[in-house]
Amino acid sequence: MTGYRVWAPAAEQGVDLVLGDERVALERGDDGWWQTDRAPRPGERYAFSVDGGDPRPDPRSLSQPDGPHEPSEVVDLTAHEWGDGDWAGAPLEGAIVYELHIGTFTPEGTFDAAVEHLDHLADLGVTIVEVMPVAAFPGRRGWGYDGVDLFAVHEAYGGVEAFQRFVDACHQRGLGVCLDVVYNHLGPSGNYLATFGPYFTDAHHTPWGWAVNLDGPDSDEVRRFLLDNARFWFRDVHVDALRLDAVHALIDDRAVHFLEELAAETDSLSRELGHPLWLIAESDRNDPATVTPRRDGGSGGLGLHAQWADDVHHALHVLLTGETQGYYADFAAADAPAKVLGRTPFFHDGTTSTFRGRRHGRPVDPDETPGWRFVASLQTHDQVGNRATGDRLSQLVPPGRLAAGAALLLTSPYTPMLFMGEEWGASTPWQYFTDHEDPELARAVSQGRRAEFAEHGWADQVPDPQARGTADASTLRWEELREPEHARLLEWYATLIRLRRERPELRDPALGREDVRREGGVLRVRRGEHLLLVNLGDETLDLPTGGEHEVLAAWQADLLHPGAARLGPDATLLLGPVTSTGTTEEASRG
Structure with a gap:
């Protein structure tokens, strides 16, 4: 960063750099950019004022030490001395993924504390650690899907410097790192992007309101903002993969979809860095084109490398628990487990989805798409945390069924993903928790959560998302590993993962061979x-x-x-x- 710059194409009177009581007028550049040659100094606090308005954080801020409403902080990304110079990357084929939330993985809730448990993951046989979103959001506690500063790492976790240390520590143990990023929407509080430019459009709508402007006027720079964000995580923080939240909500009517452009740039950067980089989608469409490689001239699929396979989770969940409410109803079909374990990750591959009230999905061509491109699981943050009380599978079924589920998952043709604590049958729930500082928003979230489950008669059981105790109750208790029943399940998981690694037939990604x-x-x-x-x-x-x-x-x-x-x-x-x-x-x- 050689000078302060900000994109503000709609500014009429000008843009000021605000440094405490000092204001520095920026010069208008090309394509809506404003800049000054004044050199940033590490640790310096700054903000931007558009047309004399209130100072707002930098849209590309790397640090928000006092939260998203306050000035940004200059960070020297080159200060960390990396120890992963011989890192060759983490293959996705044959991987074991482990999803964790930094805030509840340890009692301290920081990256540095999480490092203390990386040997546990390496010994278990995990190869890729998937970190839930870390983009800065108001308050200290939350899942991270309401981030508002996409380049800044949440301060309560330790900031970007701590994230760099975490990634470095993972690489030195042979663990790759996947970061969950949210490009389809921003949180409701502390989101000041619209002050600077047309980052959003009312031409499209998502479940969270206006869509990100990927195809309207001035959308070139909005796309560049997101593309640069991905490059930032790969190049400056050394992550190996990005998990893209709800890509079906990235609405783009251009001929070249944003995801296709992101895949092309990621593949190019991978060649430049000399090791593999991965994009893993969460998609509700059941369309294999998401992970079908792009061909010369732009034909083929979107070119993402993998996607979550929720249908596998749903079929196994119904098999193990017998639950058939909501969208689980379709998966009560007797042939559901055999279909998703033996032929295709999509139970709905053009078949009728009663939950949606229509046909859904498209078949997967087993000759074109291997099973490792689909990330399958027994539990995820969504499937556990969106239950009324956040009860894990270990709170729903006896240990024998946990063992059965693990065996079915870890001998499947897909890329298995575990949710933190699953490997020892953690007794702690994982609940929906927030820490909104806006009183009205906090009240609305608490009331909305109760109302969501009231029709099922569960309103009195739903923990208050805003209560500190809800996040505390969701924090792993590592001392459970010393208890025989938990240690027994952990040994079972470790054995299955070892067998999968040692015996090629147990990880064969060819679909239809089972x-x-x-x-x-x-x-x-x-x-x-x-x-x-x-x-x-x-x-x-x-x-x-x-x-x-x-x-x-x-x-x-x-x-x-x-x-x-x-x-x-x-x-x-x-x-x-x-x-x-x-x-x-x-x-x-x-």
Whole structure:
């Protein structure tokens, strides 16, 4: 940063740089940019005044030490001495992703505190740590999806310098870092972008109000703002991937969609940096074109590298819990688990969605799109936190079903993602929490949350999002790892992840190769020469295995003799081909 600059195309009287009591008039440049040669000094506080209006933070601020309503702070991004010079990147194919929220991952709620638990993730077999949004927002507590300063890291987490240290520490342990970014909307409080230019448009609407201006007048610079934001995270903070929130709400009528442009620039930067960079979409469209590579001349898909596969979560959730309310109703179909585990990540691939009241989705071509491009999960921040009381799967089903779900996920053709604490069956809920400083907004959020669940009779059970205790209750308790039941599940997860890494058939991303059959409460999944048996019934069953195998992992199950296995209620048995080096004594017996 050689001088102060800001884009304010609608300014008529001018733009001032505000440094405490001092004001410096900026000079009008090209394309709506205003600038001065005055050199920024690290630690200096500054703001901009458009046409004599109130001083507002820099839209590209790197630090908001006193919150989004106050002046920005100059940061020297080159001050950190990186120790990841030999980092070659984190492959997405074969990855194990781990989603975490910095504010509730540890009691301290900071990046530096999170570093203390990275060895746990590396030992577990995680390869990519996905960090929920860190863009600055008002207050100290929140999920992060109401960020308003997209380049600034939330001060309560430690700011951008702490994020750099965190990424560096991850890389030195062989962990890649994925950052969740929100480009489809900004939060309702502290959002001053419209003061500077047409960042938003009323030509399109989203669930959060006006859409980001990706295709209207002056949208070139708005797109550049977001493209530069992605480049900032990749180049200056060294993240390896971005998870793009709700890309279906990025409404763009141009011939070249914003996502296609973002993918092209990301691929170009990847070649420049010499290691892989990834874009992972959250999309509600069930359209494989999202992750279909772009072809020469711009044909083909959008070119993103992966996307979340919510249908896999929904089918497994219904299978394990029996819940069929809301959008889960469609996934009560008897063939749902077999379809999403054996053929396609999209249960709705052109079929009728009763929740939507229409047909939904498009088929995935297994010859064109491998399974690793779809990130599958048993739990996520959305699927846990949007429940009335934020109850995890570990609070809904017994340990045997947790073990079964883990086995189904971690032997699937998709990229598995765990939600923080899932690996040991954390007893803490993960609830919806906020810390809005605007009293009216705070009241509206608290009342709205209660009203959302009132029709189900749950209003009295819903925690107040604004209460400090709601976030505190959602914070992991790491001491649980010393308790036998939690340690047992952790060992089970670690074993399954190790087996997935060591045995190519268990991570084969080819779709349609799995033979998945369901008979009542029994699932039989064949992956090449490997066989997974799951009994979700309440009776002990003797099941044929179809050949001679050795036990790789067992939860309340075992081989009776070659060709037959015994599974108790809520039992799981993973079998592999008999080898000269493997023995049943090496198996994990949960």
